[in-house]
Amino acid sequence: MNIQHESLFDTAKVEKLYTEKDGVEVKYVCTTDLKTSDRPMDIFYRATPHPQFGNYYFGILRHNDQTMITNADVIESLEFGMIEVDGKYHYSQSHHDYKVVGDRMIDGGRQYIKSSGGAVAMRVKNGKFYVNNIEDIIDVYGETND
Numbered sequence: 171m172n173i174q175h176e177s178l179f180d181t182a183k184v185e186k187l188y189t190e191k192d193g194v195e196v197k198y199v200c201t202t203d204l205k206t207s208d209r210p211m212d213i214f215y216r217a218t219p220h221p222q223f224g225n226y227y228f229g230i231l232r233h234n235d236q237t238m239i240t241n242a243d244v245i246e247s248l249e250f251g252m253i254e255v256d257g258k259y260h261y262s263q264s265h266h267d268y269k270v271v272g273d274r275m276i277d278g279g280r281q282y283i284k285s286s287g288g289a290v291a292m293r294v295k296n297g298k299f300y301v302n303n304i305e306d307i308i309d310v311y312g313e314t315n316d
Contacts, residue, residue: 207265215297251283
């Protein structure tokens with residue numbers, strides 16, 4: 171799936187830093203709000219829980235001119251509305267991130283899904299995006315007769 175992201179940090183550097191520091195592969199997942207509206211953060215995943223804190227996901231954000239890190243395991247309970255334009259999927263990162271791509275729009279972050287032309291609902295599981303429900307694909311793209 172070709173999902174387009176707009177990260178806050180250099181994700182390759184963060185992946186390298188924490189992979190080396192923790193001794194397990196760390197990979198970027200997305201940039202989004204979690205619980206607080208309009209405070210997006212870069213979300214990263216590791217396949218084994220952090221030995222001290224027990225979380226699989228962590229978020230890195232800027233707040234009051236400081237870089238902060240937080241537990242982001244809640245990411246697997248959130249829904250992402252995605253619009254597809256030219257084979258690429260786009261999502262609204264935060265509550266008031268109104269994004270226009272071509273003649274389509276997506277808005278609402280994790281608070282709600284508002285789009286033009288329909289959206290596909292996705293969720294994150296084990297560091298990857300998955301379509302939430304096959305009916306979402308059929309609703310947007312129409313049923314096919316193979």
